[in-house]
Amino acid sequence: MMKINNYKDYDTLTLYVKKNKLKEIIENYQIFGWELVKEQENDRYEDIVDLTFTRPHKIANKDELQLQQVYMEEKLNELGKLERHKHSKTTSIGLCFGTLALAFIIIGVLVALKTNSVTGLVGGIVVAIVGVLLIVVECIILFKLYKNETTIYEQRHNDLESELFMITKTVTELTGGEYGQD
Amino acid sequence: MDKISVNRSKIKKSEHIFAVKVKTESNGLGVLKTFIVLLLIALQAGILILSYLYVSQLFQWYLMLSLILSFVICIYVLSSDYHGQAKAMWVLFLITCFGFACFIYFLSDKHILFARARKKYNKILKQTENLQEQSDLSSVANNEVKTNCQYLYNAGKFVTDLNSRSIFFPSGAQLFDSILSELEKAKEFIFIEYFIISNGVLFNRIFDILKEKAQVGVDVRIIYDDMGSHGTLKRKTKKQIISAGIKLHPFNRLVPVFNIALNLRDHRKIVVVDGKTAFTGGANLADEYINEKRMHGYWKDCGIKIEGKAVDNLTISFLTQWQFLNNKPIDYKKYLNKAESFKSTGVTVPFVSGPNYQFSIAQNIYANEIANAKEKLYIMTPYFIPDETITNLIINKARSGVDVRIILPEVADKKFVYVVSRNNVEKLILHGVKVYTMTSSFVHSKIILTENSAIVGSINMDLRSFNQQFESAIFTNETTTLQAINDDFDNTIKHSQLITKKTLKRNKLHFRILAGLFNLISPFM
Numbered sequence: 001m002m003k004i005n006n007y008k009d010y011d012t013l014t015l016y017v018k019k020n021k022l023k024e025i026i027e028n029y030q031i032f033g034w035e036l037v038k039e040q041e042n043d044r045y046e047d048i049v050d051l052t053f054t055r056p057h058k059i060a061n062k063d064e065l066q067l068q069q070v071y072m073e074e075k076l077n078e079l080g081k082l083e084r085h086k087h088s089k090t091t092s093i094g095l096c097f098g099t100l101a102l103a104f105i106i107i108g109v110l111v112a113l114k115t116n117s118v119t120g121l122v123g124g125i126v127v128a129i130v131g132v133l134l135i136v137v138e139c140i141i142l143f144k145l146y147k148n149e150t151t152i153y154e155q156r157h158n159d160l161e162s163e164l165f166m167i168t169k170t171v172t173e174l175t176g177g178e179y180g181q182d
Numbered sequence: 183m184d185k186i187s188v189n190r191s192k193i194k195k196s197e198h199i200f201a202v203k204v205k206t207e208s209n210g211l212g213v214l215k216t217f218i219v220l221l222l223i224a225l226q227a228g229i230l231i232l233s234y235l236y237v238s239q240l241f242q243w244y245l246m247l248s249l250i251l252s253f254v255i256c257i258y259v260l261s262s263d264y265h266g267q268a269k270a271m272w273v274l275f276l277i278t279c280f281g282f283a284c285f286i287y288f289l290s291d292k293h294i295l296f297a298r299a300r301k302k303y304n305k306i307l308k309q310t311e312n313l314q315e316q317s318d319l320s321s322v323a324n325n326e327v328k329t330n331c332q333y334l335y336n337a338g339k340f341v342t343d344l345n346s347r348s349i350f351f352p353s354g355a356q357l358f359d360s361i362l363s364e365l366e367k368a369k370e371f372i373f374i375e376y377f378i379i380s381n382g383v384l385f386n387r388i389f390d391i392l393k394e395k396a397q398v399g400v401d402v403r404i405i406y407d408d409m410g411s412h413g414t415l416k417r418k419t420k421k422q423i424i425s426a427g428i429k430l431h432p433f434n435r436l437v438p439v440f441n442i443a444l445n446l447r448d449h450r451k452i453v454v455v456d457g458k459t460a461f462t463g464g465a466n467l468a469d470e471y472i473n474e475k476r477m478h479g480y481w482k483d484c485g486i487k488i489e490g491k492a493v494d495n496l497t498i499s500f501l502t503q504w505q506f507l508n509n510k511p512i513d514y515k516k517y518l519n520k521a522e523s524f525k526s527t528g529v530t531v532p533f534v535s536g537p538n539y540q541f542s543i544a545q546n547i548y549a550n551e552i553a554n555a556k557e558k559l560y561i562m563t564p565y566f567i568p569d570e571t572i573t574n575l576i577i578n579k580a581r582s583g584v585d586v587r588i589i590l591p592e593v594a595d596k597k598f599v600y601v602v603s604r605n606n607v608e609k610l611i612l613h614g615v616k617v618y619t620m621t622s623s624f625v626h627s628k629i630i631l632t633e634n635s636a637i638v639g640s641i642n643m644d645l646r647s648f649n650q651q652f653e654s655a656i657f658t659n660e661t662t663t664l665q666a667i668n669d670d671f672d673n674t675i676k677h678s679q680l681i682t683k684k685t686l687k688r689n690k691l692h693f694r695i696l697a698g699l700f701n702l703i704s705p706f707m
Contacts, residue, residue, distance in 0.1 A: 007383045008390070011474055063353040066473040067677065070480040070622050 003037055003054040013053045016042060021080070022049055028076065028164075029053055031171050032069050061174040068174070072167045079160050086153050090146045097138040104131030248280040255284065262293065265569040268645065271702060290445045290650075296537055299506070303538035306505050307339075310498050313514055314341045322529060326554035327635050327659045331529055333550060334657060337543045340533040345523035346490025348530055348658050350638065350666040352673070354465035355472040357485030358384060364455045364487075365391045371401040371517060373454040373500040375654075377447065377640070379406045380414035380468035382475065388467065389423070396427035405503055407448040408432040414468065431507045433652075446537050448503070449651040451485075451640045452496050457520030460493040460532065461485055462639050462654045464564075464628045471626070478624035479593040482674065484562075486638045486656050486663070488530055494518045495532040499654065506538075528635075528659035535641065536652035544641045545572070545648035547657065548630060552576060555632040558585040560671045562629040563643040566590060566603040567704050572643070573606070580614040589674055591626075592619040598700045603644075605697035608688045611681060618678035625674070628655075631667050635659040638667065645704070 003010045013034055017025045026036055034053035042048035059065070108128025112121050259272045275283040288294055316335045319342060322328045331342040351357040365372060365388065372395060379385065396402045404423065406415060411432075423430045433448040453461040463485025469475035471483050488496075497517050505512050535544035552559060552575045559579050566588065568576075580586040588607055594600030607617050628647075630637045639655020641647045658664075679685075687693045 007386055012383070058359070062355055066353075066355070067480045067623070070473075070476075073476075074479075074622050 003035075004052060009057050010054045011057050013055070015051045015053070016048050017051055018080075019047050019049055022051075025076070026051065028072060028168075029069075031168055031175070032065055032072075033059055033175055064174055065171065068167050068171050072164065072171075075160050075164050075167065079157070079164075082153060082156055082160070087146060087149050090142055090149055093145060094138065094142050097134060097141075101131045101134035101138060104128065104134060106131075251284070252276050252280055255287070259287075262291075264649075265571075265645070267569065267704070268649075271704075274702070295444075296446060300538060303502075303506055306502050307538070310502055310514060311339045313498060313518060314339070314494060317342050317344055319529075324634050324659065327529060330547060330550050330554070330635065330657055331531055334531050334533050334543070334547065337541055337546065338533060338535075338539055340495050340531055341492075342529045342531045343490055343492035343526075344529055345526055346488055346492035346521070346530040347524040347526050348489075348656065348660050348663045349487045350663050350670070351463070351485045351487070352666070352670040353472075354463075354481065354483035354485065357461065357463055357465055357483070357487075358388075358467075358472050360485075360487055361453050361461055362387055362391065364453075364459045364461075365395070368395050368400050368455045370456045370520070371403070371454075372456075373403050373452065373497065373504075374467075375405040375448065375450050375452040375500055375503060376467045377407045377410035377449045377451065378414060378466035378468050379404070379411045380466070381416050381419055382469035384469050384472055384474065385419075385467060389426075392423075392428055393426045401429075402427070403429040403431070403500075403504060405431050405433055405448065405500070405507065408435045409444075409447055410449070410466070412436060431504070433503070433507065445646075445650055447651050449640050449647065450499075450503075450534060450654040452500055452654050454493060454497050454500055457493055457497050457517055458522070459487060459489050460496040461487050462496065462532065462656060464626050464640060478591070478595050480620075480623040482591075482620055482623050482625045482627055484627040484629060484638060484670065486658075488532060488656060490521050490524050490526070490530065491519070492530040492532055492656075493521050496534075496654065499532075499534040503652070527661040528663075529657075530660065531657040532654070533657065534652065534654045537650065538652070542648045544653050544655070545569075547637060547655075548572060548641065548643070548648075549575060551630050551632060551635065551637055551657075552579060554634065555579055555584050555586075557633040558587075558631070560587045560589075560629070560631040560668075561643060562589045562625060562627045562671065562674065564591055564595070564603075564624065564626045564628070565599055565642050565644040566607045567599070567644040568606070569645060569648070573610075576610060576615060577613045580610065586610075586615045587618065587671070587675070588615060589618045589620060589625055589671070589678060591624040592621055592679070593624045595624055599644075601693070601697050602700045602704045604687055605693070605701065608681065608686050611683065611686065617681045618675055619681065620674055620678045623677070627670075629667060629670075631664065631671060636664055636667050 004012055013029070015025065015029070030036070033055045035055065036051060037054050038050075038052035040050050042050050105128050108124045108126070108131060110124070111127060112124025115121055115124060255276055256273050259276065260269055262269070264272065272283075272287065276287065319328050319331055321344065322331065322342075334340040335342065349360070351360060372392065392402050420430060434444070434446060436444070451462050451464070451466060463483065465471040465483040465485055470477040470481050473481050498514060501512050501514055501517060533543060533547070535542065535547075549572055552572065559576070561576075576586060576588075588610070590603060590607060591600075607615075611617055628639060628641050628643070635657060636659070637655050637657050639653060641653045641655050647653055688697070
């Protein structure tokens with residue numbers, strides 16, 4: 001707490017972090033010389049933790065460290081966004097087609113059950129079959145899309161991880177620490 | 183009432199309820215209501231017809247009057263000293279939105295609302311013009327440097343000093359660390375002038391020292407721009423500053439007093455300590471400038487420190503502004519000739535610019551500097567909205583084989599200004615100018631570097647800085663400073679992307695449309 005209030009000798013940084021990313025974020029910031037001095041639950045959100053770090057105000061290569069920190073924050077945010085939208089296309093297309101197919105099936109079954117004529121019965125069955133076919137086609141499309149999205153995700157995820165590793169490497173060189181790859 | 187109850191009983195009995203018409207009021211009342219409604223409609227129609235006839239007649243007069251007045255004002259605008267694009271924009275604006283445009287023009291024209299202030303400034307400047315003598319420039323080997331020194335003296339009596347030294351800081355953090363350590367050494371006076379002063383960690387660090395200094399009798403004065411610091415410097419803090427014995431003055435209050443045009447802002451960044459050390463640069467007094475608060479990615483800024491007799495130029499400039507704001511005479515000599523002499527490798531000329539001078543010193547010195555470049559011309563600026571003269575000079579330099587490089591931010595602080603800047607700068611790429619954008623950063627440094635000299639300060643490469651704002655900067659050709667600035671350019675380019683013909687934003691139609699629209703108002707930006 002002493003360090004937090006000592007703005008003359010120490011810089012302070014406050015972060016709001018998702019609980020599942022806590023360890024990773026703390027480790028990432030420690031590389032930049034930030035020391036965790038306070039950790040508390042967020043007042044509003046259950047899955048968020050407020051972290052307060054401090055770092056001596058006068059440190060070597062501060063400008064470059066600040067710049068690399070911005071790069072790291074950008075990559076971390078992109079990584080988070082990537083994970084949130086990992087299969088966003090598959091999900092949205094699946095939901096749209098699924099609803100449409102379900103609507104076809106329900107309408108078909110209802111028409112077939114309610115009608116008194118043969119034409120109505122046949123029509124209802126045809127509509128229901130179209131709905132079933134839609135589900136089959138959707139499954140095939142979604143499978144391919146899911147695979148494609150997974151590949152893109154993995155590729156970008158790996159790129160971002162290696163970019164983060166490069167940042168870590170640059171920073172540890174600047175601070176004179178050690179770095180290693182997991 | 184009876185009728186109603188009868189009808190209601192009918193409803194109850196009826197099987198086909200929806201076919202029964204229920205009457206809820208007596209016929210007499212209905213007629214009266216209808217009559218009143220019709221009367222009101224007729225009255226409304228009558229008013230509309232009358233006002234149409236009356237207003238259309240008035241409208242004709244309005245059109246006649248606005249046509250004559252537009253014509254007169256347009257002639258006034260065309261004969262003003264605005265540059266071509268601004269004149270064209272004002273004429274278009276005045277013709278299309280006459281009343282509103284006239285009001286805006288009235289508020290922003292420095293010849294109307296600034297006239298009284300200009301007279302006052304002239305009087306003060308006359309008092310200060312003989313305070314210093316120009317150095318003998320015969321020892322300055324480089325003719326281009328000598329010309330610039332001479333121009334700065336003739337334009338604003340900014341003397342050249344050959345025995346001052348400067349230190350360049352490539353970031354706001356380094357600049358303010360140096361300012362803090364110099365403030366701690368202060369014994370006589372501290373003058374601070376900033377566009378933005380904001381509550382935060384940086385302010386607290388500085389305020390702690392200023393409080394101590396004021397208590398031991400150091401004369402501490404602060405000028406802040408009322409628009410720049412609006413909402414960032416809290417009222418409570420202002421009271422604390424004053425109660426600590428520090429003299430505080432806002433420049434051009436936002437309250438419309440109409441004694442000075444509202445768009446004329448004090449964009450200067452000056453710190454003078456004891457008349458021995460002075461600082462200027464791009465960074466304001468706020469946490470984002472030292473990257474202790476995140477606003478637009480990494481904040482790339484810069485500053486410069488000078489030591490020696492050259493400090494007097496900035497001391498006089500600050501005191502001139504102070505006298506203008508306080509209306510009290512100042513004994514300038516009390517604050518001058520405080521610095522010692524240093525062995526220097528070049529000239530140091532701190533200078534200021536603003537609407538109080540007859541010419542746009544900022545624009546002219548930039549134009550001179552660009553024109554003097556023979557091998558390299560490096561520019562770092564957050565905005566790129568120059569006039570045709572500067573644009574053509576840059577194009578000609580690039581076409582003549584000069585290595586022209588411009589560094590702009592990748593992250594925008596004001597989206598519409600960024601679109602115009604990017605559009606302007608992309609046009610230069612076609613002529614051989616190398617344009618870079620610093621990755622994930624907002625570049626706020628304002629530097630021009632040539633093989634002979636450099637200008638570092640608060641002057642953006644835009645029309646507001648050239649024509650409407652009070653600016654501060656330093657012209658120097660000190661070898662070590664030029665090398666440090668060159669290193670900063672090299673380092674910034676390492677973290678930047680070169681814009682190629684393939685990556686032009688102008689390749690996209692929507693960008694060109696937006697840029698075209700925003701360009702219309704670019705003289706205001």
